[in-house]
Amino acid sequence: MDGKYVPAEQGVISVRTHGFAYGTGCFEGIRGYWNEDTRQVYLFRLREHYERLLHSCKILRIELPYSVDDLIESSAELVRRNEQKEDVYLRPVAYKGDEIIGVRLNNLTDQYLLTSEPMGNYVEIGGLRCGVSSWRRIDDNAMPARAKITGSYVNAAFAKTEALQNGLDEAIMLTHDGHVSEGSAENIFLLIDGELVTPPPSDNILLGITRDTVMQLAKRELGLTVRERSIDRTELYTAEEILLCGTGAQIAPVVEVDHSPIGTGKVGPVAQKLQDIYFDVVRGRRPEYLDWCTPVYA
Numbered sequence: 001m002d003g004k005y006v007p008a009e010q011g012v013i014s015v016r017t018h019g020f021a022y023g024t025g026c027f028e029g030i031r032g033y034w035n036e037d038t039r040q041v042y043l044f045r046l047r048e049h050y051e052r053l054l055h056s057c058k059i060l061r062i063e064l065p066y067s068v069d070d071l072i073e074s075s076a077e078l079v080r081r082n083e084q085k086e087d088v089y090l091r092p093v094a095y096k097g098d099e100i101i102g103v104r105l106n107n108l109t110d111q112y113l114l115t116s117e118p119m120g121n122y123v124e125i126g127g128l129r130c131g132v133s134s135w136r137r138i139d140d141n142a143m144p145a146r147a148k149i150t151g152s153y154v155n156a157a158f159a160k161t162e163a164l165q166n167g168l169d170e171a172i173m174l175t176h177d178g179h180v181s182e183g184s185a186e187n188i189f190l191l192i193d194g195e196l197v198t199p200p201p202s203d204n205i206l207l208g209i210t211r212d213t214v215m216q217l218a219k220r221e222l223g224l225t226v227r228e229r230s231i232d233r234t235e236l237y238t239a240e241e242i243l244l245c246g247t248g249a250q251i252a253p254v255v256e257v258d259h260s261p262i263g264t265g266k267v268g269p270v271a272q273k274l275q276d277i278y279f280d281v282v283r284g285r286r287p288e289y290l291d292w293c294t295p296v297y298a
């Protein structure tokens with residue numbers, strides 16, 4: 001927390017904190033995977049996560065006194081100090097720390113904290129039932145989705161709550177002009193005519209690091225064509241396969257949208273293959289992708 005390692009009980013902020021009252025913070029969600037064979041925790045695509053954090057900071061006018069390399073090093077150090085030899089989830093948060101009343105971003109104090117905790121699956125990975133949300137995805141000109149802003153997760157929470165209360169697992173949100181955007185905390189891919197299709201950055205998505213991983217693995221490992229283009233709602237119903245992906249969700253195949261089965265209504269072969277490869281890659285079992293995995297223990 002602000003350059004010091006402190007016990008969790010001491011990692012507290014004031015109830016008057018700007019970031020708490022107004023959502024003026026940004027964060028990352030990073031996974032570390034325990035590999036029993038090498039007795040190592042691998043932090044996945046740390047550099048990309050911290051580069052994105054600094055982009056979010058730029059948008060929120062937060063200036064951190066740390067470089068990407070500093071942030072990478074403190075992440076590995078935190079897991080070491082916690083002596084975590086298991087799957088973990090790291091959450092760095094950069095936020096406006098002033099205890100004042102007044103909505104703005106300029107002339108405020110920027111603070112930083114990082115936590116690391118054990119983490120299992122975030123959503124079902126054996127076949128998700130989804131619904132198109134009645135909540136629209138936040139728009140770039142209102143609250144930019146490409147920045148991972150704490151306050152904007154209220155939009156995600158509305159959509160996710162509606163899905164859960166409707167008896168579903170996850171929401172799929174549309175943009176204001178009705179194109180498919182993303183899940184509450186996941187990017188989306190559709191298999192259409194044997195090609196993997198995903199919404200472009202301009203459809204108000206968070207530019208996911210897992211999304212980039214899926215694009216690279218699909219091309220390199222499965223020889224698939226990957227297209228970024230706007231997707232109409234009804235293409236969800238006719239897609240051969242659908243998957244959601246994200247650091248939390250990992251690779252989560254979708255078997256149903258709005259009570260309509262996707263493809264055969266079972267996990268499709270492409271999503272299954274991508275999920276299998278992904279889990280090997282993140283656990284450091286694929287030497288050719290070890291560049292993406294930062295080992296925590298020497």
Ligand SMILES: Cc1ncc(COP(=O)(O)O)c(C=O)c1O
Nearest residue numbers: 185186187206208209210246247
């Ligand atoms: C809204 C949203 N979209 C997409 C993602 C996936 O991003 P990433 O793969 O970088 O975790 C996340 C979060 O993890 C998210 O919160």
